[in-house]
């Protein structure tokens with residue numbers, strides 16, 4: 597072997613990818629997003645065996661491995677399971693600061709992430725207290741819906 601093969605640190609080149617692509621969301625996600633857009637309603641899929649209610653809806657139960665078949669309306673209120681407050685900019689995301697929470701909507705077994713609006717984020721400690729795990733939120737739909745997850749956001753109750 598040559599001396600180069602035993603170098604102690606790898607050779608690193610800087611890289612950056614900016615990729616835009618369009619894709620078909622599939623049968624299950626299409627119904628979910630269409631209901632958001634056309635009816636301002638959040639639908640989940642319930643497992644016919646264990647009765648877990650998945651949102652975003654999933655075609656198969658991850659526990660029972662059976663096809664989920666029962667569409668159910670969930671929300672519009674729910675409980676915060678986790679949250680983050682973003683104070684630094686990221687490509688493709690809103691100008692900070694903003695808050696994102698995982699919320700288990702009433703009637704669901706899983707949590708769904710989305711932005712939380714109407715929270716004063718100027719003081720991180722106060723904002724964290726307002727967004728505390730266990731606090732309740734309600735879904736607010738935007739007026740001009742596009743069939744995207746940003747068709748709604750959460751607001752603290």
Ligand SMILES: [Zn+2]
Pocket residue numbers: 643644645646647648657658659660661
């Ligand atoms: Zn199941």
